[in-house]
Amino acid sequence: MTIEKKIGPMDLSTFKSKGQKFSMLSVYDYPTAKLASEAGIETLLVGDSLAMTVLGHPDTISVTFEEMLHHVKAVSRGAGNSMVVADMPFLSYQTSTRDAVKNAGKFLKEGRADAVKIECGRNSFKTVRAIYDAGIPIMAHIGLTPQSSGQLGGMRVQGKSVNNALRMIDDAKLFEEAGAFSILMECVPSDIAKLVSQEVSVPTISYGAGPHCDCQGLVSSDVLGLFQPFLPKFSRRYTDLSKQIREAFKSYHEDVVSQQFPAEENCYP
Ligand code: KIV
Numbered sequence: 247m248t249i250e251k252k253i254g255p256m257d258l259s260t261f262k263s264k265g266q267k268f269s270m271l272s273v274y275d276y277p278t279a280k281l282a283s284e285a286g287i288e289t290l291l292v293g294d295s296l297a298m299t300v301l302g303h304p305d306t307i308s309v310t311f312e313e314m315l316h317h318v319k320a321v322s323r324g325a326g327n328s329m330v331v332a333d334m335p336f337l338s339y340q341t342s343t344r345d346a347v348k349n350a351g352k353f354l355k356e357g358r359a360d361a362v363k364i365e366c367g368r369n370s371f372k373t374v375r376a377i378y379d380a381g382i383p384i385m386a387h388i389g390l391t392p393q394s395s396g397q398l399g400g401m402r403v404q405g406k407s408v409n410n411a412l413r414m415i416d417d418a419k420l421f422e423e424a425g426a427f428s429i430l431m432e433c434v435p436s437d438i439a440k441l442v443s444q445e446v447s448v449p450t451i452s453y454g455a456g457p458h459c460d461c462q463g464l465v466s467s468d469v470l471g472l473f474q475p476f477l478p479k480f481s482r483r484y485t486d487l488s489k490q491i492r493e494a495f496k497s498y499h500e501d502v503v504s505q506q507f508p509a510e511e512n513c514y515p
Contacts, residue, residue, distance in 0.1 A: 247286035249327035254360060255383045255427035258289070258329075262449040262460045270331075270451055270463035274300050274317045278466055279324030289451075290325050291363065291463065292318045294333045294393070299467040306392050311338045311349055318357035331385055332359035336393045339364050343376035350382045363430060365391035366417065371424045378425025386421035388414060389455065390433035403454075405438040418442045418450075430463070431455035433480070454480030 261268045272293035273279050279290055296317055297309035311334075318332045332353035339346035350362040361383035364373060370386070377384040389404045398404065405411040415438070418429045429450050431439050436456025443450040443458050452459035464481055467473035471486035501507035 247284070249283060249286060249288065252327045252360075253288050253329040255329075258428060258449045258461070259447075261288075262447075268449075268461045270461055271469070272299075272463070272465040272467075273321055274466070276320045276324035279321040279328070279330075280326065282466070283324065283326035283328040287328060289329045289331060289461065289463075290321055291331045292321045292333055292359070293465065294335045295465050295467075297335075299465065299473045305395075307336050309335050311335055311352075314338075315352065315357050318353055318359050322358035329361065330359045331361045331363050332357055334362055334364045339373055339377075343373055346373045347376050347380045347382070350377045350384070351380060354382060361385055361427070363387050365393050366421055367391065367394060367397075368413075368417070371420055374421050374424035374426055383427050384425060385428045385430055385451075386418070386424075386426040387430045387432065388417055388421070388434075389431040389439075392432075401433075403433045403435065405434050411435075411438045411441075414438060415442055415445055418446050422446045422448050428461075431459065433478075452480075454478060 268288040270289040270291055271282050271287050272291045272295050273282055274292060274296045282290055294306040294309050294314065297303040297306045301309060303309065314335050322330050334349060338349040353359045353362050362377065363385040365387045374384055374386055390401065392401060395401050405414045421429060426448060428448050429442065429446055430453065431442065431450060432453040434455040436458060439452060439455035440458035443460065449460040451461040451463050453463045468477055468481040469484045471483045471488050474488060477483060
């Protein structure tokens with residue numbers, strides 16, 4: 247299911263206006279990006295979830311800009327015509343609008359990403375606008391924003407109280423006005439995400455925000471069964487690669503010990 251031409255922000259808007267659902271997958275390397283693109287997944291997020299799923303950190307705070315850039319480059323090389331969105335890690339955009347624009351620009355210039363994403367709070371209007379004004383496509387992430395989970399009272403569903411829900415709708419409109427081409431919602435009640443999706447004209451993306459968003463997103467390590475510690479309620483494991491990989495490694499080890507490997511065909515004459 248090859249994607250015929252490079253997907254960009256305008257294509258996502260067209261999908262929304264036609265009522266055509268599309269998908270996003272958080273990926274971190276060249277082979278996974280290539281397979282995801284070949285499977286027809288329109289948008290690839292190089293998420294800072296990399297910190298946990300690939301680098302073994304307990305949360306997303308510790309991953310650096312340089313580490314993210316390294317993975318953005320790899321994903322861009324494999325992405326084909328899928329759109330690559332680079333996730334700005336903690337402290338790569340919160341310190342000043344100048345840092346935000348410089349780092350977002352590096353993701354495009356050096357990483358060959360097509361767009362960037364930032365986690366937004368009440369005061370992010372200026373940052374979104376500055377990145378937009380620099381000509382960089384910017385996605386706003388609202389709801390549960392793990393980089394500031396300390397202030398949100400932990401990794402929990404957002405927008406449950408009426409006040410928080412109203413605020414989320416206002417925020418989404420504000421970030422659209424600031425220039426965001428899309429609003430990503432993480433861990434938001436479906437009804438609230440539905441309202442947000444109706445209130446903004448840009449496409450909405452759900453990571454745990456229910457069926458009414460224009461796009462559904464999942465983390466590849468969850469889909470593949472590669473991240474073992476926990477599976478979020480909103481996620482779905484489509485296969486258990488951990489089991490298959492462990493079995494393959496075990497067979498290889500046993501073959502070495504029992505001298506079944508290397509065989510004749512593995513040896514140079
Ligand atoms: O890092 C990531 O994969 C993300 C999604 C969970 C939205 O930010």
